[in-house]
Amino acid sequence: MRLTLVKNTVLLFVIILISCGNSKKKNDGIHKTESEILNVVQNDSTLVIASNRTELYLPVLKGKRVGVVANQTSVIFKEEITSSLNTSKKDSNTHLVDSLLSLHVNIKKVFAPEHGFRGSADAGEHVKDGFDTKTNLPIFSLHGKNKKPTQEQLSDLDIVVFDIQDVGVRFYTYISTLHYVMEACAEANIPVVILDRPNPNGHYIDGPTLKAKHKSFLGMHTIPLVHGMTIGEYGKMINGEKWLKNGIQCKLEIIPVKNYGHQTPYSLPQRPSPNLPNDKSIELYPSLGLFEGTNINAGRGTEFQFQRYGAPFLNKETMLFTYTPVSNFGAKYPKQQNKLCYGEDLRSEMVKGEMTLKWVIKAYQNATDKSKFFNTDNFTKHAGTTTLQKQIESGMSETDIKATWQKDLEAFKLVRKKYLIYD
Missing domain, CATH: 3.40.50.12170 (Uncharacterised protein PF07075, DUF1343)
Known part of the structure; x- marks a missing residue:
């Protein structure tokens, strides 16, 4: 989905040779002679x-x-x-x-x-x-x-x-x-x-x-x-x-990174953390990360972290996708552990150049017991404001909510511009 770190060109990086340092050094795979570090043309x-x-x-x-x-x-x-x-x-x-x-x-x-x-x-x-x-x-x-x-x-x-x-x-x-x-x-x-x-x-x-x-x-x-x-x-x-x-x-x-711009697509070669396993999870994380401030499971305890969401108290008549979070790598005690969750599978969803509230809003609207939905203090920490929870609870649309952000976003862009290294 993202371009890879490098293209099929002359791809020669700093190579760390497998052999150890000189014979006087311990053969532990860490110590190597400086002559074994090859700088090559890119x-x-x-x-x-x-x-x-x-x-x-x-x-x-x-x-x-x-x-x-x-x-x-x-x-x-x-x-x-x-x-x-x-x-x-x-x-x-x-x-x-x-x-x-x-x-x-x-x-x-x-x-x-x-x-x-x-x-x-x-x-x-x-x-x-x-x-x-x-x-x-x-x-x-x-x-x-x-x-x-x-x-x-x-x-x-x-x-x-x-x-x-x-x-x-x-x-x-x-x-x-x-x-x-x-x-x-x-x-x-x-x-x-x-x-x-x-x-x-x-x-x-x-x-x-x-x-x-x-x-x-x-x-x-x-x-x-x-x-x-x-x-x-x-x-x-x-x-x-x-x-x-x-x-x-x-x-x-x-x-700085060489030959990088903010519009350069980039695919991470390693998980940046245990529960961001792939490009799709990283793309959806800004949107699904808000579920961390609720009692909704966002895929922790599965192999599809931040690519699905669900909870036992979501309406099973409208939320037809089901899964059960279990203890696993990176999530010893996931929310709703060992409970059947009703929700959505988002692996095929496309989000381009924005974070969206549509899944948080949909989940709230389909909560059969809305008192179980928000963990207010934690949601405020993730949202950065108390306003967003109130907007969702009042039934505001995503479009109307996003309109309230624009003044702050424009002000931030002016500040951000002073510190950019890349186009």
Whole structure:
């Protein structure tokens, strides 16, 4: 559905050879000699993510004590990606941390966002501190009680690298993690390098704008639900709008994506989180994510997360599609677990350049017990405002509701324009 990361051109990336370093080094698959890192020519039209542009950021890291904010999407690609998220070639990438260690970068520690360093934790699940079994590096969680690096954790660092794939939705918490990393580093006078990645929902801006009094980790800034920026551009906005504590600003360097524009279709080669398994789920997430603030199951506990919705209390006479959520990877305790749900299968639905309220409105209208529908506090955190729930409950149409967003959206576009890196 989306174009793949690269086209059938001269597709040669930074290749990490399988062999280990010299014979004196431990044969653990991590340590390799610098001569084994091959820099090769890329076609001028090829889209190149920032982590692959090692020539731009390795000089910045040389001789520095480095911290890395990373998860399972923090990779350098070794070969052509021939398909979308579910079926990319096996071993087609190497983790950024492993690659930097191979290049003798002095990584001291890793900071992990929601879902953890290897990306297997449930949404909202507490991620514990620990050690990476592959590299033995200490891992510090930035999800749970400690969402912001402590000054003690930063005390032995000279620089922090941030490399996480975002999907461009306000309540997707990686941008909140970015905020706290930038804030802590600004307080410690430590620069941050963002390795930028395309936004698969970067081609449009939509949704209600968060009101300041409803700030939470699910939305820290007064932006629309779909913001249309890459993580690098968003970091520039955080700095420029002085959203960090006390208006401080972070020393920020952004390594851009080569040959990318906001209208460039992009298919993610890895799940950005356990419950976004493919392009369709990422496309529908801005719309179906609002169900997270209700008692409706949005596909968690199935293999089609954010591609269906349902609940036992939806009208089975009109909602003819049925399924039963069960405990599975990424959803140990899904909503309506082990209960037959009535709803809709959305795998064939097309949403182009907008988020839609039609499924939330339809589900509410078909709720046989509307008192069970909203989890008001959580819905407000996801919507960013109390107004949307009231509009849905009053029976307003999607067209009329969306009309109330337009003034805020136009104002945001003017602010956003100042921080764009790409056309």
